[in-house]
Amino acid sequence: MKTAHSLKRRMLALALCSCALPAAAELPRDLQIERLGPTRIAVVWTGAAAAGEQYRIAVSDRIDAPLPDSVSPVNGASGRIEIEHAAGVRPYVRIEDGEGRESLIGERVLPLEGGINFRDLGGYQTGDGRQVRWGSLFRSGAMDTLTDGDYAYLQRLGIKTICDLRRPRERNAAPTQANRIGQEVEYLSWDYELKFDGDVLKQAFAGGGDPKEAAIRMMSGFYRTMPKEFAPRYRAAFDALKAGDGLLFNCSAGKDRTGLLAALVLTTLGVPQDTVMADYAMSQRVPSLQKLRQRSNDPTGDKAADPTVAAFAKLPPEAVDALMGTDPVYLHSAFDQIRADYGSIDAYIERELGVSPADRIALQGMYLEPAR
Template identity: 30%
Template structure:
């Protein structure tokens, strides 16, 4: 069901359409998730414009966006909504700094689980996702898409996709399947990164840490669900009580993004 949008210089860009819910099917050409857009080719930008991308939401930190700014898609409006003030996901961390933290006792898995809890608990993150949902609500034209992304399209974007699909009524296991599909589309990148680290003589601790940071893991997203249940009762209630998204707005979102 995962619909990848093939691009020359961007990975993990895919349409969230096609998933079934009790009230209909998620429409295609309405909401797209992706990884970094900093290396888009001219053809890529033209392809995304033709696909109907009219809004681009960037979840990256200010430093990530400064170091690798998005290549602009013609006619698309850009929204910079950093989920965190700095890159908690470690998507842009140097191998040296990562190794230092690992040697100090921080495991990559523990770091990522903390990040996914912060999606629910961190006020900065909540503000970003609240504004993201409002952008989706304003996307009332058919065949016009909102594209949202971070660096790898895995964590900040993965949680954003889970939140949207949950509000549309997609079942949790289907949402998890969409989330884990990232591993298929980042497999080459992960393999290249770990191979390069091994070639440079990196210790096994670092190689394993890179892999843990770069892969989508069921335990990571489950931590967001756990935190949402602890604080709000469910992910939908997190949107209502934590983000101030009303029942009427959820209904409007479903009208915009579901087809019978």
């Protein structure tokens, strides 16, 4: 049986040959890794090569693995290849054109058996041509269902600070074992109340009408409150960010409180808004998030006694879809409120999050690298 160590040396090299009309050579515009199962991934690409152009793609579990010498022909500027890969080993894909141009992507959703929406913010391109470093910034939902294997995997990531954005009741119902992620991890949490409970849910849907539209209005209103309400917690996360260590931040679903913080981090680093929105919207496509939805729809144990969870379970499916979704209109609502209150996103980042222009340059130096 192959070990993870041997997989580090085992590479798959592929040549991509375009059948299109002659055009300027370019790397694939969109190269993604999809997790199909514990031991199988798919590499999907579009916009690959000009006619006759050859590219090499290497798949490994190391960021710094070199490209092999051999190549295998694959036709087409777009395609999909399924590859066997060891369970619990995170693959990285490197593509190179032989003329000094290369790109590296990692598996954005970490391969955790019990993880909920646990993702890496690395690899996103900035407006000035750099990209966010892989393996430095992570976002997640609740982590109470992590397995022993998951903890062993996470211990290798070098996470130094965890910012838990949940209120006490959420943390007590689904506790985080920070010491199992790292013996010296700093765990930050706050005691506060959130005006998003069973009574609020009942009131939002009491007037009748389209339950989906009611849910969207409710979520958009909640997002408008978050920039000010969560500013102290977000500021603490940015303080941890300034330390330059591995940072993980989470809430329950890893999509709302976490989603806005991720958007602010990426914006601070210079990632364009359309990319920020795409990262935010990705949550509703992450399969593990369905675990949380099922748990909310059919609560057991302590969760069955939670009035918010009980009210959630009684909602119509279309309302649940909207509440559990990441419609970009939600994040736009938060950004619109920030502009209304502060004049610009940059002003909010400086005034409320304590990130000066000099801090911003320093953060970009810590978390960005030249795009390959």
